[in-house]
Amino acid sequence: MPTDSGVDRARLAALADRERASFAERRPRSAAAYQRADHLFGRVPMTWMNKTAAGFPIYFETAHGNRITDVDGHEYLDFCLGDTGAMAGHSPAPVVDAVTRRLAGPGGATTMLPTEDAAAVGAELARRFGIPYWSFALTATDANRWAIRLLRAVTGRPKILVNSYCYHGSVDESLIVVGPDGRGRSREGNVGAPTDVTTTSRVAEFNDLEGLERELAHGDVAAVLMEPALTNIGIVLPEPGYLAGVRELTRTYGTYLINDETHTFSAGPGGATAAWGLEPDVLTIGKAIAGGIPIGAYGLSAGLAEAILARTDLDLVDMGGVGGTLAGNPVSMAAARACLEHVLTEPAFDSMIATATAFAGGLRKIIEGYALPWSVSRLGARVEYRFADPAPRNGTESAAAADGELEDFLHTYLANRGVLLTPFHNMALMAPQTTVADVERHHEIFAAALGELTAATA
Numbered sequence: 001m002p003t004d005s006g007v008d009r010a011r012l013a014a015l016a017d018r019e020r021a022s023f024a025e026r027r028p029r030s031a032a033a034y035q036r037a038d039h040l041f042g043r044v045p046m047t048w049m050n051k052t053a054a055g056f057p058i059y060f061e062t063a064h065g066n067r068i069t070d071v072d073g074h075e076y077l078d079f080c081l082g083d084t085g086a087m088a089g090h091s092p093a094p095v096v097d098a099v100t101r102r103l104a105g106p107g108g109a110t111t112m113l114p115t116e117d118a119a120a121v122g123a124e125l126a127r128r129f130g131i132p133y134w135s136f137a138l139t140a141t142d143a144n145r146w147a148i149r150l151l152r153a154v155t156g157r158p159k160i161l162v163n164s165y166c167y168h169g170s171v172d173e174s175l176i177v178v179g180p181d182g183r184g185r186s187r188e189g190n191v192g193a194p195t196d197v198t199t200t201s202r203v204a205e206f207n208d209l210e211g212l213e214r215e216l217a218h219g220d221v222a223a224v225l226m227e228p229a230l231t232n233i234g235i236v237l238p239e240p241g242y243l244a245g246v247r248e249l250t251r252t253y254g255t256y257l258i259n260d261e262t263h264t265f266s267a268g269p270g271g272a273t274a275a276w277g278l279e280p281d282v283l284t285i286g287k288a289i290a291g292g293i294p295i296g297a298y299g300l301s302a303g304l305a306e307a308i309l310a311r312t313d314l315d316l317v318d319m320g321g322v323g324g325t326l327a328g329n330p331v332s333m334a335a336a337r338a339c340l341e342h343v344l345t346e347p348a349f350d351s352m353i354a355t356a357t358a359f360a361g362g363l364r365k366i367i368e369g370y371a372l373p374w375s376v377s378r379l380g381a382r383v384e385y386r387f388a389d390p391a392p393r394n395g396t397e398s399a400a401a402a403d404g405e406l407e408d409f410l411h412t413y414l415a416n417r418g419v420l421l422t423p424f425h426n427m428a429l430m431a432p433q434t435t436v437a438d439v440e441r442h443h444e445i446f447a448a449a450l451g452e453l454t455a456a457t458a
């Protein structure tokens with residue numbers, strides 16, 4: 001039974017049917033393309049693309065800035081932005097130029113040899129995040145995997161601790177939640193776990209320092225892997241003192257701290273780490289930093305880099321389990337350099353955050369106007385509403401506030417009127433190109449959806 005989101009279920013079901021029918025009727029080409037994809041597993045390039053509110057995915061034709069067009073001739077304002085992969089906007093010109101120049105000029109998509117762009121990207125990441133030594137992957141998942149391996153090796157401890165209902169990519173160690181009895185257990189839906197997750201991992205709720213200390217006191221945790229704010233179960237913001245407490249406890253118990261800034265990068269040009277003065281030992285990131293071209297990266301503090309390099313028994317060059325033939329390739333590096341130097345700049349963040357502030361403010365007013373028990377959270381350029389008020393304090397509370405039917409209805413309603421949200425939740429992200437007029441357009445449609453849902457006028 002879904003949470004009490006404050007809406008009439010029968011009305012919601014009827015409206016959802018109407019919107020799904022309209023979605024299908026107006027997208028015959030997308031529907032046909034989906035039906036023709038007989039040799040794709042699940043009919044999609046990757047099975048998660050079946051996470052669509054209306055039954056089949058929209059096949060897009062063009063994507064520039066914050067606009068997408070589909071094969072049926074519809075245009076969308078894109079607030080999904082590839083769930084952060086396209087936070088720089090789609091196909092930003094400096095990234096397109098840099099990648100084209102690399103491939104059409106000197107050439108070499110992948111060579112096993114470094115280019116000088118890599119050092120420039122490392123230096124820029126060091127400047128932004130205050131973390132001095134960088135290494136590259138092709139996804140944030142891999143950056144997390146490799147950080148975990150290094151920290152297990154250097155500490156000799158077997159376990160990783162994460163927050164309940166976190167998401168760090170398909171990292172086996174992270175698929176653990178706090179169960180109703182307060183103990184860790186495998187997250188529902190986990191596929192093909194290599195081993196019982198409680199043998200590799202510990203878990204604590206976000207914003208719970210007591211729970212964290214209880215787990216760290218076992219002395220077997222190599223690293224805490226966390227987002228400075230949860231972003232994959234709605235946005236759950238840290239309470240005052242929580243992040244400082246995490247840092248203090250990890251130091252007390254000899255546990256390293258990894259900040260995964262893949263999404264919290266929305267907080268500013270140096271992510272939450274710079275915005276909030278955090279001091280992680282490792283910082284992992286991916287998605288947005290190369291303007292949509294595949295990349296992942298992990299940065300190491302000076303002390304940690306020294307400790308790892310001093311371990312001459314660790315094979316960091318050949319069979320050590322940290323690898324990726326195409327990692328650090330010249331195209332990713334050229335794209336990241338261009339994106340960081342010319343697109344996701346300080347002024348760009350100023351504008352994205354101002355637009356997101358307008359988005360959050362407008363959203364709150366509309367929700368209040370319809371007296372719905374929902375809350376709105378913002379993390380820099382990223383905004384999300386949750387079907388609970390006050391806003392959830394941790395992952396378990398936020399998971400309990402999920403309402404799939406309502407979410408699907410809102411996503412379909414918005415898509416039918418030319419607005420895209422992130423399919424996995426109610427997240428809206430601002431690109432440098434997103435304008436206040438775009439925000440107002442979203443709000444007009446959102447208010448109309450709530451009007452129909454509640455059959456009232458605000």
Ligand SMILES: Cc1ncc(COP(=O)(O)O)c(C=O)c1O
Binds near residue numbers: 227
């Ligand atoms: C915080 C965080 N870390 C890591 C990842 C994994 O990123 P990727 O799928 O690009 O490997 C995600 C993906 O959503 C994420 O949200």
